[in-house]
Amino acid sequence: MNTLEEAKQAVIDDFSLYDEWLDKYEYLIELGKGLEPFDQADKTDDKLIKGCQSRLWLKCEKKDGRLYFTADSDAIITKGIISLLIGVYSGRTPEEIAGDDFSFIVTIGLKDNLSPTRANGLASMIETIKCFAQDER
């Protein structure tokens, strides 16, 4: 497995391939469509992330000292965004995740290009991932 830094750099590189915001969104949409299936039975209120206009469920499991995330949403761009985060953070140790500053999200400029509700949603996603990591440490 690549390192956390490598995974983040890969996302930054992917995003910088596209000059146009529309293309960056197309990329997010493709990521969203490719998100791994989520167990319908896991769509429970305790897994719902607050602050999103669209609904987003995020599940965290610990195996062999590492955290694995799965998620689903009724909006595809939300799925694309969470897929991006899952790609970077799933399979890492709680220490790695808790110690990270998540600044690559700022680097790719995504936050500035979301609607305020989506930006809130993104902040909640990050917060939830951090909380899982801190709880499991």
Place this chain on the structure above:
Amino acid sequence: MEIKEIRNEFPQLSRTVYGKPLVYLDNAATALKPRSVMACYEHLAAEVSSNIHRSVHRVSNEATAEFENARKRVAEFLNAPSERNIVFTSGTTDSINLIASSYGQAFIGRGDEIVISEQEHHSDIVPWQMLAERTGAVIKVWKLEDDLRLGPSSLEKLLGPKTKIVCVSHASNVLGIVTPIKEICALCHRHNIPVCVDGAQGIVHCKVDVQDLDCDFYSFSGHKIYAATGTGVMYAKAKWLEQMPPYRGGGEMIADVTWERTTYADYPFKFEAGTPNITSVPTLVPAIEMLEQMRSLEESSAAVASYVLDALQSDKRITLYGDSSSEKLPIFSFAVKGAHQEDLALVLDKMGVALRSGEMCAAPLMHRLRVTGLLRASFAPYNTIEEARYFVECLGKAIEMLTI
């Protein structure tokens, strides 16, 4: 004036987003501002900064004249019996809060009933709920018919001896269908019940004559009719303005103040405590002028509206809500099968198209329609047929991107 000349008056129409021309289709949320409105604001801020109604100096007199002239102009615009029927507020929301508080205090008590239509914006629901909570009054919902219209006969069944007011919008900000206000007022008045009209959307597109409609209250926001933000109007019949107590206390709304007893100024001033929005209220004058000028674009507006209506109705992937063929404002709210409204809005944004997504401040209506939200394109007379075509083309592309 030609549409091209009119468009030149709105600088924001020539801006770009993401390197693409902005196609602004969020006019029902707020309208763009013409140069005349900005010039008026700038003139007042630069040359006529002075408080009104109080000082004796020259600039203060000029500022007062500008402010009171706006009251006259608004009265004329609504065909109100007198400018004294016009109370300036900060917007529709503020106007309705004023009515709920003041009319409520004078006329609504425990067990009384407030009828509110199902299509209302939160700003015509929540102030009444707050009043009901304070007083023990009861809210009755006037449901939409199956075709999403408001039926007078359904209303009549709700009216009774305890009904103290009927609250309805001239047109919903979601459905855009024009409510038959005149008929509703006649019906309610036969039962001696006043009608409070939320005109936030209606005022933009309908010619409003409050005496002909015979409504008791009519509220609207300046920012939706091209005036500066933070301006609003509450029209009310004199009999109510006389009987309603003031809603906020402070300077300018009093006749005499002593520690023992304060007497209030006459209406409309008793409802305008404190320094009003003196730099912005006078922008209502050039704004109304622009609105009236744009009525000459009727033909082009009608062509745009019918093109959009057609395009949305003929697309099998789209469900349009409020697809009335008769009187409908150019407000189009719809859902797309298999695509979330916010995804669509985000993708369209990247193409330069600005529109609204979500509950649109009408959660009860969303529940009725059984949707979590909708996408809304709302047009102004300055929007061209080319913009409409671009929107439809982009919408098609966005749907494909999201669903295939």
